[in-house]
Amino acid sequence: KGLIWMSSPSSHGFTVIELLVAVTLVALVGGMAIPYASELYEIFDKRNAEMSLLQDLRLAQAQAVEQGCQGIFAVDADSKGYSYGCDYVPFSDASPPVPDEQMFLRDLPNKVKLSASDIVIFNSRGQVVDEQGFLTTRTLTLAVTSNDGDITFNTGTLTGTGFFSYSQ
Secondary structure (H helix, E strand, C coil): CCCCCCCCHHHCCCCHHHHHHHHHHHHHHHHHHHHHHHHHHHHHHHHHHHHHHHHHHHHHHHHHHHHCCEEEEEECCCCCEEEEEEECCCCCCCCCCCCCEEEEEEECCCCEEEEECCCEEECCCCCEECCCCCECCEEEEEEEEECCEEEEEEEEEECCCCCEEECC
16 A cells, blocks of 8 residues: 555664764864864963953043042052052052052953053043152053963053053
8 A cells, every 4th residue: 555665774874984984084173173272262362361451441440530539450469460449538658559449350361461560540530640640651561471481462551641552
């Protein structure tokens, strides 16, 4: 009444040889991609550090204006992170100034370091000032740690008006 279709057992699934060839090809392609993965992670870490620093400087500047405080943006001693806090009136007499309230701490991505020409202080107008309150410019440098030491990958300038720009 109806035709019964019978297939041979070899027409379903994979043979062991086909499976071994597929596994070998995947291993070869994966083996070629692994050396490039670390380079890709390093590129992502660098870009992440650049964007985070830019956004955090803008946030620090905005909070100094909003809070009416002297904003203290300081790089950690080990250069692997930074912090921001507000110093309210009466301002700290310490050198460098110490914030009354810590607003945020940030760790940089693995192998990325930050250095600054000096501590960054935002006045209540969002301008960058030195410890005496005079407008100043600060340079911030991002570097990546390698076997050959720290290699600078970008430098930014923070002007007295609060404008920040990278050189690259």
